[in-house]
Amino acid sequence: MARREVVGRYKGSAMGLLWSLINPLMMLVIYTFVFSVVFKAKWHAGDAAEPRSQFAILLFAGMIVQAFFAEVLNRSPQLIVANANYVKKVVFPLEVLVAVVTLAALFHTVISVGVLLLAYAVVHEGLQWTAVFLPLVFLPLAMLSMGCGWVISSLGVFARDIGQIVGVLTTVLMFLSPIFFPVSALPPSIQPWMQLNPLTFIIEQTRAVLIFGQLPDWSGLASYAFFASMAAWAGYAWFQKTRKGFADVL
Template identity: 60%
Template sequence: MKGLVAAINPHAKRSVTLRGLIGSLWRNKQLVWQMTKREVVGRYKGSAMGLAWSFFNPIVMLAVYTYVFSEIFKTRWVGSGADESRTQFALILFVGMIVQGLFAEVFNKSPGLIISNVNYVKKVVFPLEVLPVITLGAALFHSFISFVVLLVAFFVFTGSIHWTGIFIPVVIFPLIILILGFSWFLASLGVFARDIGQFTAIITTILTFLSPVFYPVSAVPEGFRPFMMANPLTFIIEQSREVLIWGHLPDWSGLALYTLAATAFAWAGFAWFQKTRKGFADVL
């Protein structure tokens, strides 16, 4: 990684502006790319199948969902219409699991990012703010593979793929921004409060069952729907199904508002991280 780390003064005042955030990511883009590749490859290092596991895992999970929900539970998606096949239920469920998995992977890893990279804090001048970006990049790689598996399965089961699927990057983008905000907050908090890691595992479990992963929003009693919609995963899961499963255009105004709110939150997370990073070395 020699030559990729920026030579900066560790005691210099850190920029907390949105321009500073974008500038940092741009300056360190090569570092992020190299370390993301290392993160992805390192996960399968030493295994016989290597990167093939990234394809094998979602295929197995989709096969399990299809068998369990089509042959055992014989479940149907409420309000999806009479022409829904039981295998389509597995595809609908898989979309929710991919979105939830992307969020959960980064959310759960974030509290330990700085703790597990103490050498970057103490021994070298390293842009610590890119660590959440690297973790997110690795999670996005696996989510991309899962979406490819989903589209192939959708074509096999239905004989076609909706053209609106091209909008899935646009749908996922605001969630990516939001996840970064959470990651910067949690990476910093994890240094000063080690119990945060246990807390995030509980939160992701709660969010999974309070998200429309296993059931549609229409199945939730009217009085509880505002709480469901307050869940940051709900809107993205619903929009992902709209473009991938139902072939509808995304809610552009909703995505625009979500992106603005996510950007503000990510900026706040970045500012918090930059303000608190001076204390990392003392605590660690």
């Protein structure tokens, strides 16, 4: 089902699956130009020998995390409505639909990470060995995304406006996340509040293992994984509680 989700999205288009590569690259070029050329943004971290290319790599790492989270959330509101036949006619584990969307989002993430690693290898003539820890960094975010997906997909059945709200929230979350700037660039009084953003820690850890060659913050990752698993469990419980009314509404 995840493969069908990925292939079906580009079915009939001339470029096919290449769009999963073209779209993030286009956004990367635009954001890099706007922030590093127009607004003259600087990172003041890592190797500054080629600041614009380094800025693009740092920017892309943050975009990958945000794009994964946003894709799961933005697809969730219409997930049950678009698969009403599973609700009405077939005994089907509807909670699997959120897992399907998550796996499809992970597919696009893997492609983007591959592009990032290739760009980093070209710029720095090699890769950081700590990149092998990236799956451990992404696992808690995947659990959190599924928990949010279960809640949002169930709410989308009863309140069709939820899709519009989620779209706005994911856009706001992009600009409130440390994608275009490091957390250290913020005033010290604001930095603790930035940590409340669920993407902040994962973005920083992604850059740490992929770009800066640092080991993950194991204690922070364990804490994040604990709360993410609790959120996933709560979202799953909410979905199972509310699914009894799906057939009546649809």
